[in-house]
Amino acid sequence: MKLNIVIALLSLFLLSCKTHDENKKYTTNDSPTESVRPSDSKFQGEFSEWQGRYNANFEISRIEDDFTFNYSINIVDEKTILITEQINKTKKEVKGLYVDSYTKNKLIIKSKSDSSLEYIINKTGNEFYLAGNTIYLLNPPNDNYSINKIK
Numbered sequence: 001m002k003l004n005i006v007i008a009l010l011s012l013f014l015l016s017c018k019t020h021d022e023n024k025k026y027t028t029n030d031s032p033t034e035s036v037r038p039s040d041s042k043f044q045g046e047f048s049e050w051q052g053r054y055n056a057n058f059e060i061s062r063i064e065d066d067f068t069f070n071y072s073i074n075i076v077d078e079k080t081i082l083i084t085e086q087i088n089k090t091k092k093e094v095k096g097l098y099v100d101s102y103t104k105n106k107l108i109i110k111s112k113s114d115s116s117l118e119y120i121i122n123k124t125g126n127e128f129y130l131a132g133n134t135i136y137l138l139n140p141p142n143d144n145y146s147i148n149k150i151k
Contacts, residue, residue, distance in 0.1 A: 042101035044103045045102065068088055078098065078099040097119075129146060130147040
């Protein structure tokens with residue numbers, strides 16, 4: 001029950017957050033188009049470096065309960081990103097994702113339908129970290145968690 005309340009509150013907060021990116025091209029229904037890159041400067045380096053599977057597992061302790069998070073991310077190409085989020089035993093697939101931008105050290109993934117969803121994978125040396133608005137809201141002020149690249 002407590003987990004459902006936390007998830008509901010987090011969902012309400014995420015739905016109330018709005019971001020605006022002036023560089024995006026929008027269709028008449030105000031969602032990013034899939035076929036047009038916003039700006040070539042937002043896409044630097046080789047995308048193939050980011051392709052693969054990633055896993056992150058971490059725990060967050062709250063007064064009311066402890067939560068175990070598991071993120072499974074599969075980056076097939078710029079338009080095919082599969083994220084499965086598991087909080088304790090509740091599993092959810094995050095759909096409608098696309099690559100907003102990337103460099104050799106950072107990949108930004110956003111949702112086509114929910115502007116508040118944002119996942120960032122940062123690379124520092126050989127280490128990878130999961131960050132972004134969605135991750136930060138899980139346990140402020142912690143803004144990133146270690147993530148393993150499988151392949």
